[in-house]
Structure formats: structure tokens, C-alpha cells
Amino acid sequence: MGKNLTGKTVAIIAILVVFLFGIVGIPHGGLKQSITDRIHLGLDLKGGTHLVLEVHVAEAVASATDRDVARLQADLTKAGIVGAAVTKPDPANAQKIVVTGVPTTQVAAERSVLESTDYTSLYDVANSGDGTATLTMKVSAVRDLEERTLETSIETIRERIDKLGVSEPTIQKYGLGENQILVELPGIDDPARVEDVIQSTAKLEIHAVEGGPFATDADALQANNGVLPPDAVLMKGQGAANSPEEVWLLKRASEVEGTDFRDAQPSTDQNGRPNITFTLTTEAGDRFYKYTDEHKGSGSMAIVLDNKVREVATIQSAIRDRGEITGAFTKQQADDLSLMLRTGALPASISYLETRTVGPSLGAASIRQGVYAAVAGMLAVMVFMLLYYRGAGINADLALLLNLIILLGFMGFTGSTLTLPGIAGVILTIGMGVDSNVLIFERIREELRAGKTAAAAVQQGFAHAWVTILDTHVTTMVSAAILFLFGTGPVRGFAVTLVFGLGANLFTAVFVSRVIFDALLNKKERGAALSI
């Protein structure tokens, strides 16, 4: 009474074909090429750089409130309120803006300014009624701003990396901490330049010069009788190439800022020194024209990059939308800086938390060794299974091979990355696969010893072992799933292969091996012995 196995056999062959397709795809340009196109290798295997960086989002919040301070001051003045002072009293708490000095007669006017949706949509406004008021940025507004800052940073970094010509980079939020970004750069094994390009905030601004240069901050203070005007800041830097570091008093609000630049290109000045020519947006060009026209001949302006003065120039004529920056750059600096200006400034500065670089030769050596180890381990196991279980050993070996094909096919289909710990996960899968076969075969032997017929022993052996196999696999999958959820990098790569491997194993060790047994039993006479 043979079982009809045609349907099951067809299913197994179909699965084999599907997962083989997962590994090699439609074959082209040699087997090795086909495989490496489908199975993505991790940075530890192909070489490259892995960076974790943190975006200092608090800076974006601080500069947003800075802008609102200036806007509120202007709005109050426009409403005819005299003597109001808008400040951020606590440098550690950038979310808080305080208005003081409003005459009691004008409290109503102050209230109508503060209660316009311009402010109430972003701030919780507490008006004491005696002329002072406190604006605290709403928690949701802060969170939105931080989120936007992170998104913009990711976009900016992606553009910069693309323009540097790195192929297939990964740039994404990093789950382990807040405001962190993961950057993976395959093939880059000397990341110094990329790191610099990513990290430069490239915050380029043009400020009006109110005084200076002074030798030190103290000199600058003294020249202003110890008190700086509220709308001015001190900034260090070099006014021209090869000049010493000096301090200028600049107007706090910039005339032109990062988002006003439409284009920037590296070029050379009339003396052949590298410089940058830029184009402003139409709107910024109009503003800049107005400013330079008013101050031509008398005023001077400072070009400030990342809070450092790079060039101070007298305004000789009105400028609309074109200009150049000569800031004692090297050729590479001019190239990189204009790239950054084109891609826009980062909304906040960033710092690196983690850098891992693997050279291509080490990666290749790791693949070779990992594959050798896997193949050696697997061969040893397969030979042993043949010796120990004879005929049934063939079952186990076929199941193991199929297991490996399904596992790699899964990785090809899902586009998961094979890492070094991933190879170790494959080796562990082999171990678990062997365990399932051993459990089943030992159980069948036990049943045979108890005097059952071959068919009954196979049936009982599988049935009993199935419960155990299910328990062990589900338990390990629970832990692998937790590793995947809470792990990163290597831990995760390991968990991925383990989960796929265990799934494949349930299928091959229980289903495929059973079909082979049944096929053998169909061919045998009733009561014939089983080779196990």
C-alpha cells in the first residue's frame, strides 16, 4: 500500500527551483557573478566603512528660537511698542524666550502680537499682564523640528556622498540612540575625506561688519565700553589669506545665509588662486543688492563659514546675485566647499560616535576562511551521517544541502546582507539541521528495537520527534527574533540567517526527509528492513 507521493515530490522540486533562482537569478556572466549579484555581502566581507554619527538637533532648536527672537522684536516694534526687550535668558534652555520692558499702557498691544497664530502655533505663551511674557516652545514643535533636522541632515549627507561618487551607500536613521544616523560606504577604506565632507556643517553666511578687527575678545569689548550691542556678536577668523587670527564685531543677523545660495562652483581668481564663485537666489539677490547698494564705499562685509570669518571685504559696488569668495583655500578645499554649498548646509553640526573600516583584502580573506570553515564542517558532518546511518544518511545529507539552498535563496529574495557572523549563523543552522535528523533517526531506531515494522517505525519516529523539533525550533526562533529586534550590525546579521535557516530546517528535516523515507518504503516489500 504505497502512498502517493507525486504531489509532494513536485512541491519539493518546485521549491528547489524557486530557491535556486533566489540564489543565482537568471544566470548571466558566470556563476560567481550571478551569485554575488543576488547575495549582498556585508561591509565586513567586501570592505568599506561603517559610520555612526549624531546630529546635534538642539542647535537647530536654538537657531530657530534665535530667528523668532529677532522676528518678535521686529513685530513688537512694528506694533508701536517702545522699550520692549526680547531675550533668551537661559543659554541652557534654548526653548524659552522672554519679553520684558513693555510699558503697562501697551500691554494690550503686546498681547495681540503674542497671541497671533505666528507664535501660539509654536509656543506656549504665558503673559503675566505686567508687561513681561514668557514663550516656551511646545514639546510637539520641538519634536517636529528635531525630526525635520534629522531628515534634512540625512538628505544633505546623502547628496554629498552621491556627489563624491560613492556607489551604493546606505544612509539611514540608526535605531540604537536618538538623533543618530548610520552611514555605510562600501569600498571606502580610507574614510578621512568622506568624513570631513559629511561633517562640515558648511554654514556659509555673509554678515555686515560693525567694528574691528581687534586682536582679542577683550580688546573688542574695551572698544565698546565693555558692553556689546544686543544685535551684534564677536567672531574670530582671518580677514584674508596669510593674515593673523583677529576678532570682528558683526551684526548678529546675517545678510545672506546658506539657503540663499543657488549655485557654487570652484574656480580661480586673477592670480590663479583657488576660489569659489556663487550665485544667489533671485529673492536673496534683491536683498543683497539693497544692502550692498546702501553700504557701497563705506561698509564692509564678512564671509563666515561655520562660525569662523574667512574673508572680510569692503563693499565696492552694489552686488546682485553673483560673487566670489577668496578665502585662502587649497584646490581640494575649494572643490569640497563648493560641493557642500551646492548640496546645502547641514541644519546642525554632527559628531562621529563610531567608525569601523575594513580593507578589501581583509574582507576577502574573511570570506575565504568563513566559506572554508563552513564547507569543511559540513563535509565532516555529511560523511559522518553516511557512516553512522548508512541509507538514512543520504536522507540527512540531501536535507542538509536543500536546507542550505533554501537559506541562501531566502537571502537572495529578501535582499538581506550576508555578514561574517551570518556565515557563523549558517554553520549553526547546519548543526541544528543535523540535530533534527539525529532526533528523528534515533527515534526510528528506538521504535524498530521495540519491534515495530519499518513503516510503523518511520511513522512513529517522525511523529514523536516532531514535537521535540517544533519545541526546540520555536524556542530558538523566539530568541533569534528578539536578537533581530534589539540587535544591530553583527548580532542582527546572525539572527537573520538563523531565522531563515531554522525555517528551512523545519521543512527539509521533517517534510523532505519524510518523503524520501516514504518513497523508499513504497519500493520495498512489506516487512523488509530499513537501512538506518
Added chain:
Amino acid sequence: MEFFRSTNIDWLGKKWLFLGFSLIFSVAGVLSILFWHHIPLGVDFKGGTQVRVAFDRQPNEDHIRQAFNAAGVRDAQIQRISDPSGHAANKVIVALPIGTATDAAHDQGRQSVEGALTAGYHDSGFTVEQVEIVGPTAGRQLQRQALLATLYSLVGMLIFLWFRFELIYGVAAVVAVFHDTLITVGAFSLTNQEISLTVIAAILTLIGYSMNDTIVVFDRIRENLALSRRETLAEVVNRSINQTLSRTVLTSGLTFLTVLSLYVFGGEVLHGFSFALVVGILIGTYSSIAVAAPMLVAYQDWRAARGKEMTLPAKRAKV
């Protein structure tokens, strides 16, 4: 071929021997963790800079050290890498303490190492093969994450076993696994090998493996308990261990074989990983028989002494 036919070993009779054995290894590990090498954390967790340099010819460590001294690179640990067969390779790992990888000046350590070698090492050319810089924030994060992942996976398995068997089975299995982890981490401390992220993956693997082994024994106990009510629990447990012994030895032996091949051929990048698994598979196999099973019996004896009924495992699922 068959190694074991019908073994009849009184495993539970040896419980004091097992207890002594486990105590010796755990206490040795704990003492080393507390007073000797502590837990040697790799750069992943402790933070710092680690640069792997491959020299064109056999490197001279004194010259490397001189180059570092001349460039003012302090506190550099220089370690020659040997392949698993014991031959020294032309490679060294230079490790710098956390101070060189602050979040503010992240790249400083790497630059100083490369600079010092370029300026002061003239024996042969070199290439930097691998750089790992982990700042204090990232190190703390990774430490916390590894610890939490391990704890969560233990809790997850405990809950699953509680659901499939009984609470005491889950507790016994988790205690056994904890015992394995402690001894393995102790082995890293005793041999002063660094625990890196990959080693954590290996420890998690051994947890899964040891759990697997324990469940196979528990499963048989559950099955035998459902069949015979006349035997004492100790007899049932002994019989179950003996019945599964053949599979335990085979599976452990074969898994050990694959892990050993990883240890021998896997290269030194996987060295810590495979070391943890080599130790872990031995201990994990031992603990299912010597820790988890006796705990079940001890718990039931304790309940019996207080006049309570034996808690039977959940009825075996119908197959």
C-alpha cells in the same frame, strides 16, 4: 553503526558530583571576573581606537614602539596576531584607550597611529586593514543593548517554556542557561580574551543551543510521565536522559565538529566567536543533564516534603 544501545546510568545519583563540578568552574570564573582579569571588554563596549596594521614583512615590535614614542602616542597596546595554527602573522593590532576616541575628537587616535608609523617606522611598508573607533556614547549604547538583548531573549524563552510545559521547567532551563553563560564568560576572563560584539552573538547562540538540548530532555520527561505513573520522578528523569543520550552525544559531537572547524579554519576574526561556541557547546550539553534535570527533581522533592502534590507538566500535545 551505533554507539549507545541501552545505557542505564544513574545520572541523578551523581548530582553532588555535578554540583561540585559546576561550582568549581563557576566560582573560578566569578573570582577571575571579580579579582583577576575582570570581564575583558573589547573596543566595541569599552570604547577606544583599534587599528589593525598589516606589514609587508615581519614587523619589529620594538621599532613600532619607538615610532609611537617618538610621535608621542601614549598608552598604545601592541599585539601581534597569530593565526589559529599558532604562527605569527605579519599583522599587529594597536589598541588605544577611550581618551583617543572622544565624541568631540573622534578620529584623533587613528590619525596619530598612522602618522607615527609613517614618520617613524622604516623597516617595511604597511597598510591599515581595519579601523574601529568607538566613542564613549556608542560604547555605552552597545553595552546596554547587548545586555538587554540577552535578558529579553531569556525572558522570551522562559515564557515560551512556561506555556509549553510548566513554570518550573522554564525556570530550570533558564538557570541551566545562565550557568552556561556564567562559565563561558568566566572562561573569557580566565584566558583574558576580549569580549566583542561577535562574541555576544556567540553567547546568544550557545544560549539557544543549550536551551535546545535541555528541551529535548524535558520533552522526553514529559512524554514518559504521561505514560507511566508508577515510577518516581527521579526514575523517569534518569530513564529520559538515558533514552536521549545517544542523540545528545551525536548532536553535540557533530555540532562540536562544525564549531571546531570554525575555530581552526575560520581565521582569527572569528576566533573569539568560535572559542565561545567551543566552550559553550561542551558546557551546554553538560548542563541539560547535570543542572536542568536534577533541578526538576529537587523542586518536586521539596514540594513533596511540604506535603504538596507533584506538578505534572502540561499534557503532551496530541500528535
